[in-house]
Amino acid sequence: DVKVTQSSRYLVKRTGEKVFLECVQDMDHENMFWYRQDPGLGLRLIYFSYDVKMKEKGDIPEGYSVSREKKERFSLILESASTNQTSMYLCASRKSSGLSFYEQYFGPGTRLTVT
């Protein structure tokens, strides 16, 4: 069974704090992704990584950075948390292939509240 785990289900942080969200997958997937999901806006891609030490900006990278030092782990960092970063954060992983039909597996999500 594929498993994508995230370090916290719920997190409350103060404005200006540095926040780390961790994601681990156990399927040896090359691709990993960080999204945020907000009502009315759907899933928006923040950053993704094709492989270890590789990262690409998604659609909304401002205010975020990422780290991929090991294949199984992809971290999202909020350098200085702001209230507009209150959201549900979802991590996902996917096998890399020339074929494009591989499923993307999601973690359970972290609901972050910045006060």
Added chain:
Amino acid sequence: RKEVEQDPGPFNVPEGATVAFNCTYSNSASQSFFWYRQDCRKEPKLLMSVYSSGNEDGRFTAQLNRASQYISLLIRDSKLSDSATYLCVVNPNQGGKLIFGQGTELSVKP
């Protein structure tokens, strides 16, 4: 124009009804297509991939129309357990990045 657009919903239907969702995409070169399902307060999960020839999985049928750039999902004999948000997902190229629609909420009532 959004890259992937879905019927806004919510759809409220009685048990046993047939319901159809449509989704349009803007990139004509898009390679592959999916429907994901997201239960309330849960993560999205793959419901089915959408193939050019159309495909069926039990009560669920997915269709792709490349000429008109839309995909559809038909659910027959709706069950209470079908209540969820259905996400239309497009892979615009061979890479790993997927584009998600906003989702359509389905509520099946007794």
